[in-house]
Amino acid sequence: MILPEAFEKRMKEKLGNAFPAFQQALEEDTPVSIRLNCKKWKVFNFPQTVPWTTDGFYLEKRPKFTLDPLFHAGAYYVQEASSMFLEQAFKQHVDLEESLNVLDLCAAPGGKSTHLASLISEDSLLVSNEVIKSRSSILAENMCKWGSGNVLVTNNDPKDFNRLAEFFDVMVVDAPCSGEGMFRKDPGAVTEWSEENVKLCAQRQQRILMDVWDALRPGGVLIYSTCTYNQLENEDNISWLLDQKEAESLKIETDPQWNVTAVEEKSQYSYHFYPHQNKGEGFFLTVLRKKGEWQPPSTKKKSKKSLLQKASKQEQQALNGWLKNEDPWAFIKHKDTLKAFPKEKLTQIEKLYKNLRVVYGGTELAELKRKNIRPSHQLAMFQSLNKENFQHLEVDKKTALQFLSKGDLQLHELPKDWALITFEEIPLGWVKRAGNRLNTYYPKEWRIRMDISSENY
Template sequence: MQLPIALVESLRGLPGFDEPAFIDIHQSGAQVTSVRINPHKISEVPFAVAHTPIPWSRYGYYLSQRPSFTFDPLFHAGCYYVQEASSMFLEQALQQTVDLTQPLTILDLCAAPGGKTTHLQSLISANSLLVSNEVIRGRAAVLKDNVIKWGAHNIAVTNNDPAGFSTLPGFFDVMVVDAPCSGSGLFRRDETAIEEWSPGNVALCSQRQQRILADVLPALKEDGVLIYSTCSYSRQEDEDILQWLLTLDMEGIELVTDPQWNITSVKTGNSFGYRFWPYRLKGEGFFMGAFRKKVLSERPEKYRQKTKPLSAKETGVLRSWIRVDGQAFVAFGGRIYAWPENLFEALDRLAGKMKVVYSGVLTGELIRDKLIPDHALALSKRLPAAIAATALSEEDAIRYLQRKDFVLENAQKGWQLATFGGHPLGWMNVLPNRINNYYPKELRILKEQAPEI
């Protein structure tokens, strides 16, 4: 791997930078594989390979080798997320700045493909709302799929420019901005990113990061917390942005790190940053800083309800499909969503101001007083205990995920869950002479599994 000379030169003098070690780690070809489990679905790593905990995350683990995630049914069931280890430091920033036992409204602004969103959801209380935004429509669709897979009911996925959130003044307790950047911290994982790197691109990214932050900060409450991060090594996108935030009446927050983690702490004026050098720890290049907003936010508009919940009769049809306790059911375009009752006002405000592409749990579509269940319902944690289900072998589970034909002996007829290892994969309708597979076509496994040798 040939690193850009201009990059190496620009890093000289930065805290913790060791030029020979930096070059060696990038030329070594070393790869780090890490995952984070979904605590709402499993409690331990579901692999036979050796694994060790990531020290700054209670749910993160390093794997000694990379399994075939594509052909693991539990991956498709949302039991874990494959995520870069350094970025899991978000957990420390959140734990040390807010009371996670309290109801919080959190914005993950640049959220696709969903690593930080699913991590945040694992940490917050059930009474909290997480708004997960992605400005690029195609990436927002991927984000929505990963949110559905995770199975949570207190997330809304939005597709908006950061400036759009100014219509929700003082709405959020916490903002996480993992800003678009020049990507130098991920060169080991993606060598093609080297070709796109240049000093000019770093400067453009720094300007864009400032615009994004300036546009979205009006939506943060007074005393609210901003967590800013990049996967760039460049000072212009890291320490310089922290210094600039201080000019916006933001107050730096110092985080506590264990010396054994080998994270490089950086103090610049009254701001505090944390650098992850891959030759000092087991992870990729990463940078993070935390702030508290000290300036008074505008007062939000008086709340006027716009979304009408379903009638009691319509809700009654859903009782055999979803636990209706604590849920309000709303319809958008003929599709029924379940919203937690305690989050109704927040979600209604959001739906009235922003482009919401997914919220709560998409239950399904009502047709002639019958529900056609959605894939999201199958992976949610709102299913009643009595829902019909059939356990599949690993071979049949893979065929189900590929949307190929398979045979079930003595299977119960009708709508039911296809499960593997006790975890739902999706819906199927077992008929007398065939199985109708309702796994979404766009999610199916396209590859063929290599035969074992």
């Protein structure tokens, strides 16, 4: 790999005698890692774990994920291993037993958001934001497949969060950067790199941090990360923020066997991952706590009509048995759909709907069609789905891929009415009997488009 001259010079100064090992690592194959959704997939066997996370594993080689039904079912997420270090920042500096409001500001395609959703409690709320509209739809798809239910996906500029003063307990800002840590994984990042672009990225990152700072409550935690190595976008930006705002840098305890490069300078702590030291790509992370005392807002009686209208008793009764536990969820009717939202977060969710552009919120359980009720695909993906309440048809891999391609299904038995298609006992979606044939209700926009006819099952 031919590195930009200015980048190579800087990395030689930064790494010293370790630079040849770093350069050699960039010529090696990129490690493949996944993080499991243990609320869905409990039977697995992977020999090598990602050591700084509970549910992360390395694969020996990169499979065709598109041809794995479990991938489409949200049983795991394909995520770069170094970025899973986010878990340590959370576990060491956030009380995960609390009911939290969490913001993932630059969330697409969803790696860190699905991770956060697995870490926070069921009565917490995660806002996953993406400023680019097309990417926000991809983010919404991945959050739906993960199926935690306590997530809102928004499509907003960072400055829009100024409307939500002291709303969030935790913010994750995985800032857009020059991408130096992705050189091995994405050769295009090498050709796009320049010193001028590094400076532009640093300036953009400062704007982002200032735009969202007021939405973090006093005592709240900000986790800042990039996939780049240079000091300008990393330590210098955090030093700049600490000069502008009242905050303290927090230390993360690491295991020496992880080979994480911890940097401490003037009470500022930061953590680097390098491909010659860690089985992963380049990554930087630091944690800040906002200083000050915080008083939770007082609960006031609502004076205006709620945006979230509760479903009628009759509509709620139609959903009896659909979820494993109905207690955490409020059933809301929106037009001709019934949704589940975290019951304890309805006031905060209303505020988000009033101030942000929400792309995806709650879990759509059913569509109301005249006197009929039709289960929604989001329900099939929901971790809280009580699949025993529905007829479910276990299929082999070939049939599963036909279903995911919206092809014709050949089943040994036809369901009585609605039924879940499952693979390795994990739901993939719905079918419905129509006479002697089946109608498939997998979302058209999610279907597998590649030719699967020649695959060896």
